[in-house]
Amino acid sequence: MGRVGIVGIGHGRFGRRSDASVQELAFDAFRDAMADAGLAREVLDASVIGAVPEYHKQRSLAGVIQEYLGLNLKPTWLTEAACASGSAAIRTAWMAIQSGLHQVVAVVGCQKMTELSTPEILALMGRVGEVQWESIFGTTFPGYYAMLARAHMHEYGTTKEQLASVAVKNHFYGAMNKHAMFQKEITIQKALSSAPVASPFQVFDCCANADGAACVIMAAEDRAKQISDKVVWLDGLGSATTTMSVIRRPTLTSLPSAVEASRQAYKMAGVGPDDIKVADVHDCFTIAEILAYEDLGFCEKGQGGKFIEEKQSYIGGKHPVNVDGGLKAKGHPIGTTGVSMTVEIVKQLRGEADKRQVPEADVGLTHNVGGNGQYCFVHVFKRE
């Protein structure tokens, strides 16, 4: 069986995009990815759309996007796994190619969240937690992750300063990313004095709802080599779930879905945590990045707070993480995020990340969590 490679990438600006419809956002990223690959759309066999449908007035997004991209009669459909929908789309495209059904597939992650009001978004988000027994009692999305943060603080002595340090790092790198929603550095004092959200979280512990799209073009090994001389290979895939009900979780200081998904992806790619030179992880809240350090094996269990305090996740540290700004500063258009992470890792592995370039990045990883942790998709990429 051959490999599957990424041969083109495109990424739009994240933020409040009242200037464009969701299909226009998708088109911008798609056009750039096709230009990057040097392909005409006739070469594509199919597209897969990563998005969470219910944020848009337009339902069944895949159909309207396929038309807007000029891809009829080719097949398309949408994948959804909450905030990991983009990675589910990439996994689906990988399978489509490895199954022999398709040779070249476009994956478009797109989301326009700001058509809805903030209370509407909060209500929808809460219902990505378990509705029958949990969210009915008022759990919110920040509330879910705040529980994880409190448990980690209690168990391992993680501090609010360490949480805030994640935000400081991600804003530091976001300031160098022209696609980021927030391109401003912040200080730890600013983070610690921001408005409270759900204890221990303050505003700067939370990522922002955003609009935006990203696109990758994936191809079977032979075709990929014909198309591009800088192919990045998707060699390891992991996907796992844990209970949606937080009350039924075996632990609150780890996401079992992330531990299992990374185990699968490392094994399939024949690498270990120490081989990962650059990673994009799912920092929807600051605690989530600290959990990711530990769940991915970048540091020992309970040492995530110290890991950021010691700047081990900065460029020059042991494992540079989210040097594109992460969800925190780049913004989090939920269905897009997994594809956006992939675009960043491909850029890094190609050596095209400019001021944010991680030296000698030859193996990279994406870690994309859905919901309150019930889904996790981990992908390992290699250059060569």
Added chain:
Amino acid sequence: MGRVGIVGIGHGRFGRRSDASVQELAFDAFRDAMADAGLAREVLDASVIGAVPEYHKQRSLAGVIQEYLGLNLKPTWLTEAACASGSAAIRTAWMAIQSGLHQVVAVVGCQKMTELSTPEILALMGRVGEVQWESIFGTTFPGYYAMLARAHMHEYGTTKEQLASVAVKNHFYGAMNKHAMFQKEITIQKALSSAPVASPFQVFDCCANADGAACVIMAAEDRAKQISDKVVWLDGLGSATTTMSVIRRPTLTSLPSAVEASRQAYKMAGVGPDDIKVADVHDCFTIAEILAYEDLGFCEKGQGGKFIEEKQSYIGGKHPVNVDGGLKAKGHPIGTTGVSMTVEIVKQLRGEADKRQVPEADVGLTHNVGGNGQYCFVHVFKRE
């Protein structure tokens, strides 16, 4: 490359299911499919959920269903292609298996529509048409298909009696299907005197919103043969799209997506229309079944009205179609329908359809349309 087989099927009752939550509906179908396959859940590698998310209070359904089925830590995600979501899930599972990533996968189609009021459902459905330029002017779902019906009547002389004959046939068979929402025969007079909906449609030209779930267990060839001695093979897959905007369609008397998807599926399975002994097609409105006869090559273009008038789609006719009652009488829980069609064809190919059994059914087909025709998935199944 080996084949992919269906080794287990499960199907719940369709209708207004205020007795069960969507995860309970899913569980019933899943339990029956696993019992049919004689499998314990540990054997499964993953599940794929076919559903349209926005009908449920619970969002990100795949997560809550995976937990309810007891399948954590295994991966899951949801596929959406409007009313063809179930077939997109089956295509995804086929790819997962053929790619070598998984060996045994459960596909669950599930939908609970009646949590919403009829006006809410109508509003959601309209937005599965193109929102920016079409549905904003008031197009409804029956309205879209009524346009296709009017065009077919104009072009080919198709009559309201022929449309009604489709409903009569499907209610005739629905009366023999214990899972059907409507288990009552109707007369052509009853259909023709029912309340108007969107000219030329009356109530009996339209399928009903419903709740319900269905499940199939799919496995790689070697595993399938170990698991079951009555495997049905999914040997042909086709998927295509046409524009969501009806205004940009090249024709209103055919669905180009269906013509192309069936071409692909026939070619891949090495069969032609004449080989198809039994088919389940997407009769969301009576005209849709007539278009399907023509698009699938069961009769000449324009002859679909005559085809049903001559009872060629009854058991004993040239191509028995929807002998489970179809969407019309069985009900149409939108995300479930593609999986439900698959369950029926597997039953027919196994010879287990009792009074509705098509004699010597060795090759069968499903034709599942999404939206107002923008998606079509065609699958060809073989016994042996």
